[in-house]
Amino acid sequence: MSAPETDDRTLHPSVLSAAVDSRRIFDVQTQSLKSRARDALGKLEMAVRQHERELIDALWSDFRKPELEAFVSEISVLYQEIRKLRKCTRRFFRPVRHRTPMSFFRSRSRVRHEPYGAVLVIAPWNYPVQLSLVPVAGAIAAGNSVVLKPSELTPHVAALLETIAKEAFPDGLLRVVTGDHREAEALLSQKFDYIFYTGNTRVGRIVMEAAARHLTPLTLELGGKSxxxxxxxxxxxxxxxxxxxxxxxxxxxxxxxxxxxxxxxxxxxxxxxxxxxxxxxxxxxxxxxxxxxxxxxxxxxxxxxxxxxxxxxxxxxxxxxxxxxxxxxxxxxxxxxxxxxxxxxxxxxxxxxxxxxxxxxxxxxxxxxxxxxxxxxxxxxxxxxxxxxxxxxxxxxxxxxxxxxxxxxxxxxxxGVGDSGFGRYRGVHSLRTFTYERAVVDHRIRPELRFRYAPYKGKLELVRRLVGR
Structure with a gap:
């Protein structure tokens, strides 16, 4: 994979459509996505269960992964993750109250967790179900719309992931874009609100460079010699x-x-x-x-x-x-x-x-x-x-x-840390990754604290006493 160009004329239509639709879905449904997160996770789990046998067979076809390894490392870990996320979302999005300084007299301070928006997940081939759908589940649970780019090296699994996405989310909340590095590069040239990449360090640097062009925050799950x-x-x-x-x-x-x-x-x-x-x-x-x-x-x-x-x-x-x-x-x-x-x-x-x-x-x-x-x-x-x-x-x-x-x-x-990546996910840590903290101060209309307005003459000592200096 090389550094992506940004000329839309070179994009495959499905790539441009996926990026635009994901943004549109989030913009139109931003308030309801958080409240619907638990239902969305249930739809994802149901679709995976309906295709569980096919996924295990696809993993065998792509690189002869034994059935027990396939179930334990790809399927059951996803079910476990979805159950954990559904529990976490009950409390995660409640505003958290914080102490308010005396200088903000008659105010209330809270922090809200807000979804980033349209998320791009680029997944590897070695655990093509788990490393695709576990971060996808976290992004959806956090109230985002998602575009998933699975690896072209496991084509049978990639085709099934596309089927699962269409069946679980006909509204396009999750879009799957198949193809090789050219589709990945085209997606990276588009503006997303968050990027989650799993793969090797060399490509991780390319993904980070592409994200920097749009000032897009990202998580890099890389490798290394453990x-x-x-x-x-x-x-x-x-x-x-x-x-x-x-x-x-x-x-x-x-x-x-x-x-x-x-x-x-x-x-x-x-x-x-x-x-x-x-x-x-x-x-x-x-x-x-x-x-x-x-x-x-x-x-x-x-x-x-x-x-x-x-x-x-x-x-x-x-x-x-x-x-x-x-x-x-x-x-x-x-x-x-x-x-x-x-x-x-x-x-x-x-x-x-x-x-x-x-x-x-x-x-x-x-x-x-x-x-x-x-x-x-x-x-x-x-x-x-x-x-x-x-x-x-x-x-x-x-x-x-x-x-x-x-x-x-x-x-x-x-x-990871250093060359092995940065950012954390799984369970509540996925919710933290795919949201940002939004600080909100609710200040009463009365009384009005006029000392903060100009002219400032004679007000410095009062301000010093209020701030404790």
Whole structure:
């Protein structure tokens, strides 16, 4: 994706129509959208439930996502999010009363949450249902109209999302624009009131540049190399099993998957052995025959990850690849250092570089010098040890003695920091993201405080006493 141009003559008619209609719907229905938010969420949930089986089949068709993974990570998390949002909206939009200074005598101060207006959501391919409809649900719950641009890399899911939008919202409250990067660029050239983008850092910079042209606020949910740290005090069976699960779930195509592992050198060999055993328990001795193991989404991403494996100076274990089906086996790689090819970019696949460390302070300093990750995972039976690492090393979120699961909770804010993005969403945090705080002072007509009007002669001491100075 390149920086978008702003000439409307180059736009696909559906793109221009979506942007204009979304703005019109919000302008005409701005007062009713907030009050109808809970009903709108119910319509969205009903439409998804009606097409649940088709969505699961589409996820299999697009990149062979197993049914359980599809339901747990794409469908059920959306249902949970909608339930949470419906509860939150009951109280969220009530004006919040604030204290009023004495200088505003006989006034009342309140803060209201107001929707931004027309929201653009640009979604990725790796969790094409969840990462499309969870932010969409938050934007709708906050009283906005929405245009969704799903990824072209999962065409079966994208087509179903368009069907769901039309069935749930025939009035166009949610519009889906399909297509490739050209449609995304065309949408970014239009004026929206808020942009929510999930994807890689390179495109995130392009989205931010486009938003700046219209002074549009935005959230960027990006990626990065999220480390898992295994100390000598870790339960190695638990660490190996949970890291293997998080790394291979969706074939490693998860923004918060452990990208690499830092293992204290004294337990490196034991961890590697237990990691390999965990892989066999989950997928058997031939993962290519397992019905529970996904495929890389397309040839381009398969070739990118394969090139990283070919360039590594480390020791590659279980290097099995099938370019015809985009199968890439779970592949641990040992004897890796910070300068290795595998450490040059986010892997976004089932390849796990394993680095060692001896001193926790030196390891922490090395992490601090790198871009801030989206997630940090620490395995240790000593809670204080894990907390100390979390205090030293920044990240968007993370877990102690587990991986990935923090993103499954609608109670917790999810988002990055630094190169891994900014902004938070999920549950009430989505409502805060897709609204702005509007301060309102209700001042009585009487009595009139005339000291604030010119001429000011002789009034300074009175003003000083009122403001307490």
């Amino acid at each position: 480390p898992a740290i295994v100390t000598r005090n870790a339960d190695l069976n638990v660490a190996a099993q949970r890291i293997a699960w998080g790394k291979c779930f969706n074939a490693g195509q998860t923004c918060v998957a452990p990208d690499y592992v830092l293992v204290e050198s004294t337990v490196h060999d034991a961890f590697l052995r237990k990691y390999q055993e965990a892989l066999v328990r989950m997928y058997g001795s031939d993962p290519e025959q397992s019905p529970d193991y996904s495929r890389i989404v397309n040839d381009r991403h398969f070739n990118r990850i394969s090139a990283l494996i070919d360039r590594t100076d480390g020791t590659v274990w279980n290097d099995v690849r099938n370019p015809d089906t985009c199968f890439l086996a779970p592949t641990p790689v040992t004897d890796v250092d910070w300068n290795d090819a595998l450490m040059s970019e986010e892997i976004f696949g089932p390849v796990l570089p394993i680095l060692t460390y001896d001193d926790v302070s030196e390891m922490s300093e090395a992490l601090i010098r790198r871009p801030k990750p989206l997630a940090l995972y620490v395995f240790s039976k000593r809670h204080r040890e894990a907390e100390e690492i979390f205090q030293r090393v920044p990240s968007g979120g993370g877990c102690i003695n587990d991986v990935v699961i923090h993103v499954a909770s609608s109670e917790l804010p999810f988002g």
